[in-house]
Amino acid sequence: xxxxYSSILDWxxxxxxxxxxxxxxxxYNLPYDISxxxxxxxxxxxxxxxxxxxxxxxxxxxxxxxxxxxxxxLIIFMIVVFLVVFIGILISLWEERKVLGRTMxxxxxxxxxxxxxxxxxxxxxxxxxEDTQPRKVDRMTYMWTVxxxxxxxxxxxxxxxxxxxxxxxxxxxxxxxxxxxxxLAPFFILVSGWSQNNKYSLIGGMRAAEMxxxxxxxxxxxxxxxxxxxxxxxxxxxxxAQYDTMxxxxxxxxxxxxxxxCANAEAxxxxxxxxxAESELVEGWQTEYAGMKWGLIMLADYMxxxxxxxxxxxxxxxxxxxxxxxxxxxxxxxxxxxLKTWLVFFAMIIVRAALPRVRTDQILNLGWKVFMPLxxxxxxxxxxxKMGGVF
Amino acid sequence: xxxxxNSEQTKTAGQMPAMKPVVDVAAETxxxxxxxxxVIMGPQHPFSHGLWTLKIKVDGEIVTDAEPIVGYxxxxxxxxxxxxxxxxxxxMADRLCYAxxxxxxHLYCMTVEKALGIDPPDKAKYIMIIADExxxxxxxxxxxxxxxxxxxxxTVFLWAMREREYWMDMNVRLCGARMTTNxxxxxxVRNDTPELFDRDIIRCTEHFEKAVWDIIGLxxxxxxxxxxxxxxxxxxxxxxxxxxxTGPALRGTGVDFDLRRDDPYSNYDQIDFDVPVLKQGDxxxxxxxxxxxxxxxxxxxxxxxxxxRALGKNAPYRLKVPxxxxxxxxxxxxxxxxxxxxxxxxxxGTDKPYRLKVRSPIFVNVSASRELCMGCRIADVPAIMxxxxxxxxxxxx
Numbered sequence: 001x002x003x004x005y006s007s008i009l010d011w012x013x014x015x016x017x018x019x020x021x022x023x024x025x026x027x028y029n030l031p032y033d034i035s036x037x038x039x040x041x042x043x044x045x046x047x048x049x050x051x052x053x054x055x056x057x058x059x060x061x062x063x064x065x066x067x068x069x070x071x072x073x074l075i076i077f078m079i080v081v082f083l084v085v086f087i088g089i090l091i092s093l094w095e096e097r098k099v100l101g102r103t104m105x106x107x108x109x110x111x112x113x114x115x116x117x118x119x120x121x122x123x124x125x126x127x128x129x130e131d132t133q134p135r136k137v138d139r140m141t142y143m144w145t146v147x148x149x150x151x152x153x154x155x156x157x158x159x160x161x162x163x164x165x166x167x168x169x170x171x172x173x174x175x176x177x178x179x180x181x182x183x184l185a186p187f188f189i190l191v192s193g194w195s196q197n198n199k200y201s202l203i204g205g206m207r208a209a210e211m212x213x214x215x216x217x218x219x220x221x222x223x224x225x226x227x228x229x230x231x232x233x234x235x236x237x238x239x240x241a242q243y244d245t246m247x248x249x250x251x252x253x254x255x256x257x258x259x260x261x262c263a264n265a266e267a268x269x270x271x272x273x274x275x276x277a278e279s280e281l282v283e284g285w286q287t288e289y290a291g292m293k294w295g296l297i298m299l300a301d302y303m304x305x306x307x308x309x310x311x312x313x314x315x316x317x318x319x320x321x322x323x324x325x326x327x328x329x330x331x332x333x334x335x336x337x338x339l340k341t342w343l344v345f346f347a348m349i350i351v352r353a354a355l356p357r358v359r360t361d362q363i364l365n366l367g368w369k370v371f372m373p374l375x376x377x378x379x380x381x382x383x384x385x386k387m388g389g390v391f
Numbered sequence: 392x393x394x395x396x397n398s399e400q401t402k403t404a405g406q407m408p409a410m411k412p413v414v415d416v417a418a419e420t421x422x423x424x425x426x427x428x429x430v431i432m433g434p435q436h437p438f439s440h441g442l443w444t445l446k447i448k449v450d451g452e453i454v455t456d457a458e459p460i461v462g463y464x465x466x467x468x469x470x471x472x473x474x475x476x477x478x479x480x481x482x483m484a485d486r487l488c489y490a491x492x493x494x495x496x497h498l499y500c501m502t503v504e505k506a507l508g509i510d511p512p513d514k515a516k517y518i519m520i521i522a523d524e525x526x527x528x529x530x531x532x533x534x535x536x537x538x539x540x541x542x543x544x545x546t547v548f549l550w551a552m553r554e555r556e557y558w559m560d561m562n563v564r565l566c567g568a569r570m571t572t573n574x575x576x577x578x579x580v581r582n583d584t585p586e587l588f589d590r591d592i593i594r595c596t597e598h599f600e601k602a603v604w605d606i607i608g609l610x611x612x613x614x615x616x617x618x619x620x621x622x623x624x625x626x627x628x629x630x631x632x633x634x635x636x637t638g639p640a641l642r643g644t645g646v647d648f649d650l651r652r653d654d655p656y657s658n659y660d661q662i663d664f665d666v667p668v669l670k671q672g673d674x675x676x677x678x679x680x681x682x683x684x685x686x687x688x689x690x691x692x693x694x695x696x697x698x699x700r701a702l703g704k705n706a707p708y709r710l711k712v713p714x715x716x717x718x719x720x721x722x723x724x725x726x727x728x729x730x731x732x733x734x735x736x737x738x739x740g741t742d743k744p745y746r747l748k749v750r751s752p753i754f755v756n757v758s759a760s761r762e763l764c765m766g767c768r769i770a771d772v773p774a775i776m777x778x779x780x781x782x783x784x785x786x787x788x
Contacts, residue, residue, distance in 0.1 A: 280438055280770055359768055359770045361452075361768065
């Protein structure tokens with residue numbers, strides 16, 4: 001005998017999310033909680049409306065059963081996580097334009113909300129542009145490589161946890177997964193440069209590959225060092241370890257600076273934007289992409305910049321915790337994390353404003369003769385500290 | 392160059408008989424079909440300031456050959472000049488170089504004055520010195536801005552353009568226009584210095600002498616900037632003599648020659664200034680010479696302004712000249728911001744020139760691009776060519 005529901009309140013009861021047997025996470029997850037409550041409201045309203053017409057029908061029951069709630073909550077979860085990251089990246093884009101403008105003695109963007117709406121205008125403009133495609137490109141690789149560059153960038157941007165309650169994956173090798181995906185883009189850039197039938201793109205793609213071998217290895221050594229110090233590959237574990245002892249930029253100051261420079265290279269920002277060096281290679285590997293494709297590439301660039309800053313925040317600046325404030329950390333750790341990320345991005349903007357582009361041979365020299373020894377010195381320091389029992 | 396590298400590799404590989412590699416690298420390299428390719432930079436390219444093309448042949452990242460192509464902006468300037476009366480060529484001469492327009496007008500007026508056999512009044516000469524140096528500063532600041540963007544930094548561009556704006560204002564104070572000024576006249580200048588011009592220009596000079604160090608500090612204190620410019624695009628004095636290179640590029644190789652001092656015109660001999668010379672001959676030397684020249688220009692402006700002030704308000708600044716020029720061949724030269732520019736005039740006794748030939752320093756300097764770019768990397772090409780300071784208006788005429 002089915003229950004008889006009389007009002008919407010009977011359908012929307014906000015149960016404990018952990019009580020759902022299909023709950024996909026092991027710990028409490030805030031965006032999932034929000035998503036589930038949103039589906040309680042949306043699905044509950046639909047169920048109530050259908051129930052008004054056909055009282056006691058199975059569809060209404062199905063809409064609010066545990067499994068369905070979980071399914072739709074996961075879909076909303078994806079949208080919620082992406083939107084928060086997307087807005088965070090738009091804010092860092094706006095930050096770059098304003099700070100860069102002020103550094104250069106101009107105002108930066110001025111369209112609405114102190115220039116923030118310029119992002120919207122630019123998105124609309126690239127969306128409305130004609131999507132041209134050169135005649136002799138290799139169409140499949142031309143389309144797919146750029147989709148993969150954008151796709152992996154968005155994936156890792158969403159996978160960065162904002163706090164121990166705001167995450168997508170939380171397992172013991174989460175950091176390795178993020179780094180692996182982060183390092184994929186240069187391969188796609190190389191193939192994309194090859195497929196475009198353009199000499200500038202070809203040289204740009206080659207440069208991306210050439211650059212990757214110079215900064216990737218010191219960067220991985222530095223990540224390994226941080227993991228060694230914390231004793232875990234789990235992002236939450238690394239952040240907790242820093243909260244228990246001290247932020248790692250103090251003992252690993254050499255590693256912090258080296259990682260900052262490598263992160264600039266990983267995000268292909270100005271001192272290391274060799275793959276798209278606009279003064280000699282027009283736009284490098286992006287030369288033949290027009291319209292929305294170019295807009296998405298720019299967005300992917302900023303996503304990679306955001307991920308670089310987030311990695312620095314996680315590995316060296318103590319993640320979403322602030323020292324000395326104790327339990328106050330439980331209120332808005334997500335905002336603390338984003339603020340730290342924007343602070344690191346601010347430093348990246350200043351670097352961009354102050355420095356010209358380095359040459360290909362110079363970055364190879366830097367990578368192998370400067371970053372590599374520095375990262376190993378950093379590793380040795382950490383080993384000594386570990387052996388001395390300080391950490 | 393490539394053939395030498397290959398043979399060296401073969402030799403070193405041959406010296407290690409003990410190791411038997413799985414892959415014979417030398418043989419594989421010889422089999423590999425490596426091809427050099429021509430990359431055509433221009434005419435629509437971010438590094439070409441104006442319309443010109445630089446074809447470079449690259450082997451990977453190394454440039455093995457370069458060929459400049461100019462002429463996209465050719466508009467028959469010399470032919471057009473033959474169909475105009477002498478005074479009407481003055482505004483046309485402004486259009487020869489957009490970055491330092493007054494130097495070419497000054498040069499044209501000097502040529503015609505020589506043909507007429509007249510000597511303009513002292514005041515006009517000193518005013519023209521000021522005007523020339525204002526234009527030199529404008530041009531050099533434009534060049535400094537371009538160096539910033541060519542090396543991939545936008546801050547230098549905007550800061551240099553900001554400082555240039557003050558000198559633009561000085562142009563406006565002197566003659567009412569920013570770029571194409573139409574100010575010099577045959578036998579003098581169009582108008583006297585306006586009221587309070589001396590105060591303004593001294594203020595501007597003093598401001599600039601402080602402000603330029605912001606920009607220079609951004610470049611000189613940055614090891615990336617310096618390493619991008621040092622040891623690239625090296626020229627020797629012999630190469631300069633053979634290629635006809637003049638101006639800051641010549642002085643950057645250690646040749647101490649400046650027309651303002653060594654063959655003075657317009658009372659430059661009455662003024663005390665130094666000619667900066669550096670010996671290295673690379674891009675950085677050219678950069679340093681230009682920067683030092685900017686500071687010397689400030690010094691010249693101050694002295695020339697003092698002389699104008701000493702001559703008093705009622706001193707003549709312009710002569711009346713006849714409209715017909717006696718038949719003959721005449722030649723004048725002047726130290727342009729970019730090098731030596733010359734004009735050669737053949738007059739036939741009428742009020743129009745029979746032939747007016749312009750020698751542009753950039754047209755000659757850019758022909759050295761093969762020597763400059765050989766062996767450098769693609770990333771160095773904009774940095775090296777920025778030091779030439781391209782200006783297409785005078786090159787293509």
